Amino acid sequence: MYTRTQTRKVMVGPYQIGGDNNVIIQSMTTTKTHDLKATLEQIKQLQEEGCQIVRVAVLGINDAQALKELVEKSPVPIVADIHFNHKFALMAADAGVAKIRINPGNIGLKENTIAVVRKCQEKKIPIRIGINSGSLPKKIVEKLGWTPAAMVEALGEHIKILEELNFYDIIYSLKATDPLMAIEAYNLAAQRWNYPSHLGITEAGSLLNGAIKSSFGLGHLLMQGLGNTIRISLSEDPIEEIKVCKRLLNALGLYDNIVEVIACPTCGRIEYSMNPVVSEIEKFVEPLHFPFKVAILGCVVNGPGEASHADVGIAGGNKGGIIFKKGKIFKTVPQEMLVPELKEIITQAYNEYKKIK
DSSP: OOOGGGSOOEEETTEEESTTSOOEEEEEOOSOTTOHHHHHHHHHHHHHHTOOEEEEEOOSHHHHHHHHHHHHHOSSOEEEEOOSOHHHHHHHHHHTOSEEEOOGGGSSSHHHHHHHHHHHHHHTOOEEEEEEGGGOOHHHHHHHOSSHHHHHHHHHHHHHHHHHTTOOOEEEEEEBSSHHHHHHHHHHHHHHOOSOBEEOBTTOOSHHHHHHHHHHHHHHHHHTTOOSEEOOOOSSOHHHHHHHHHHHHHHTTSOOOSEEEEEOOOOTTOOSOHHHHHHHHHHHHTTOOSOEEEEEESOSSSHHHHTTTSSEEEEOOSSEEEEEETTEEEEEEEGGGHHHHHHHHHHHHHHHHHHHO
């Protein structure tokens, strides 16, 4: 099986995807692409949250025509999402997009495919082949059913088309709404090809359900050493996709540019209102992008020991509490000063980090 570090390297804008490179975070805009103001605003918000590559839908000629200006003004590489109409793919390539998502077997005549491939070769633009479990070719389903094997068979047909044209700057995805189906499909594909993979669970759902399904399916694959770029698909503001994605990667040791807030589940020993403190600190650290861990605990009984791996933490009481660093008591303060003192320590750490960087 070809693991993450054994895959080919493919350039998407300034990012090299594949090999021993980091897992790249992606999302997709929900705006109409031809609405440049709204689309650029959403892309900027995504980039500020930590998104590295953004995909946009190209549904009509007005979207295709907007790509040139969008590419010029976007702070991150743009991927053009195209279905069926090869002319939009040609326009996207000429507009300078960083990648095209198109299935070469779905754009009609062979000469259409050849034209798109030649254009991508000329412009050095990679192609993502995106297979979805819900839209498999009828002939393959009749042969193999709605199965992971059918997904991989469909992927193989598209890859063959590109390889016969000597095109190898390929990234693939095998998205299913069932995480188990996606896991098996990606495993089967990794046994056959060394192209980098784009991980995703399609139609995952709302924030709670989607985050759980995606974290299970994609977390399993990432732990196996698979996946070079990732999108968490949610029926939410795409900003939420980036938040979930970063936290998933952070939990797996694949991303370290967030402030992680950990908190105990509370129990009968708690003597102060801890939940509002957790919410306040999470909101405070959200715009701070640096590797730092904060622990918020309900009492002083087990606090320092339970969060000894945190950079800083607090444990409250009915009259006062303690602040500790790396599990060792730093100071004791009145209850009302716990949060202000904690914020000050976090801010100092962030400022020190920026000086180093």
